[in-house]
Amino acid sequence: MTAPPLLTIDKLSLDFDTRSGTVKALEDIDLTLNKGEILGIVGESGSGKSVLSFAIMGLLDEAAKLRADKISFGGMALNAKSVAEMRGRELSMIFQSPRTALNPIRKVGKQIEDVLVRHAPLPRKAAKSAAIAALRQVRIPDPERRYNAYPFELSGGMCQRVMIAMALACDPTLLIADEPTTGLDVTTQAVVMDLIRDIAAERNMAVILITHDLALAGEYCDRVAVMHAGHIVEVAPAAQVAQNALRHPYARRLFAATPAASAELEDLAAIPGSLPDLRGTLPACRYMARCEIARPDCAQAPLPAHDISPSHLVRCRYCP
Numbered sequence: 295m296t297a298p299p300l301l302t303i304d305k306l307s308l309d310f311d312t313r314s315g316t317v318k319a320l321e322d323i324d325l326t327l328n329k330g331e332i333l334g335i336v337g338e339s340g341s342g343k344s345v346l347s348f349a350i351m352g353l354l355d356e357a358a359k360l361r362a363d364k365i366s367f368g369g370m371a372l373n374a375k376s377v378a379e380m381r382g383r384e385l386s387m388i389f390q391s392p393r394t395a396l397n398p399i400r401k402v403g404k405q406i407e408d409v410l411v412r413h414a415p416l417p418r419k420a421a422k423s424a425a426i427a428a429l430r431q432v433r434i435p436d437p438e439r440r441y442n443a444y445p446f447e448l449s450g451g452m453c454q455r456v457m458i459a460m461a462l463a464c465d466p467t468l469l470i471a472d473e474p475t476t477g478l479d480v481t482t483q484a485v486v487m488d489l490i491r492d493i494a495a496e497r498n499m500a501v502i503l504i505t506h507d508l509a510l511a512g513e514y515c516d517r518v519a520v521m522h523a524g525h526i527v528e529v530a531p532a533a534q535v536a537q538n539a540l541r542h543p544y545a546r547r548l549f550a551a552t553p554a555a556s557a558e559l560e561d562l563a564a565i566p567g568s569l570p571d572l573r574g575t576l577p578a579c580r581y582m583a584r585c586e587i588a589r590p591d592c593a594q595a596p597l598p599a600h601d602i603s604p605s606h607l608v609r610c611r612y613c614p
């Protein structure tokens with residue numbers, strides 16, 4: 295018998311009420327994540343990757359209107375109360391720009407200690423050695439000395455490792471990593487991604503990797519979900535990325551715009567057209583205005599879900 299998924303999301307939609315109208319940021323999101331699995335969520339800027347992770351983490355602002363048939367984590371319904379209890383413990387998140395996420399005037403070791411004291415919870419006395427162990431686990435050389443460093447004394451890659459140490463301090467079951475390698479040079483990106491992958495494997499921790507970079511997701515993830523304008527348009531085993539076997543016209547464009555193992559934002563801009571305005575009336579397929587195979591009935595709901603295999607799903611009426 296197969297184990298139930300760690301995370302299940304059924305029919306999640308998210309609107310933001312703004313002065314200029316309702317932004318339909320996410321619609322009909324279905325997603326599962328297994329224990330220990332690494333799932334990449336890929337799409338260009340504005341496709342909804344971050345708001346989806348904020349929805350899972352319960353970090354949405356008051357203008358957000360979230361609806362879902364089901365969001366469950368570890369067999370429990372995730373609601374405002376349960377997610378607040380799990381955040382920082384079972385559920386953890388790292389963001390891009392580690393330098394701005396860290397407190398500039400507090401030693402990095404103390405910042406890890408703060409997390410341990412608040413969430414583990416550990417007494418302050420025991421937290422110092424645990425913080426040093428956490429620095430060692432993210433392969434920071436000479437962790438006893440680095441415990442006393444301020445963020446400005448560390449490189450961007452080291453700061454990101456400190457952020458990872460903080461996120462992992464309470465041994466989460468799910469880590470959401472939102473563009474964790476943005477702003478890092480290519481070698482440091484690989485070091486940080488190898489670290490996340492290795493720790494995930496050691497701890498059987500699930501990871502959601504949010505990225506613009508389809509090649510990176512293909513390399514480090516087990517499965518990849520491609521997002522466009524608030525829809526998940528394709529979910530496939532990551533091996534399909536390297537084999538250029540994604541089917542959705544947008545996913546194929548995204549692949550074509552990924553020149554080698556590292557796509558830059560500018561390369562992704564090579565996809566023709568732009569994201570639709572998410573306020574007002576939208577066609578069922580939000581990609582149709584940019585799509586070379588669209589037909590008039592692509593505007594009609596429902597947006598079909600087409601199973602290529604049990605692990606490969608595409609939401610497109612006409613892709614082969």
Ligand SMILES: Nc1ncnc2c1ncn2[C@@H]1O[C@H](COP(=O)(O)OP(=O)(O)OP(=O)(O)O)[C@@H](O)[C@H]1O
Pocket residue numbers: 310312317319337338339340341342343344345346355357572
């Ligand atoms: N608080 C908010 N109020 C109104 N609209 C919002 C709000 N937060 C996000 N949005 C909209 O939701 C959509 C998805 O945004 P999101 O930040 O999740 O995209 P993204 O794919 O993560 O982009 P990026 O890669 O640039 O971070 C965008 O159209 C954005 O403008």
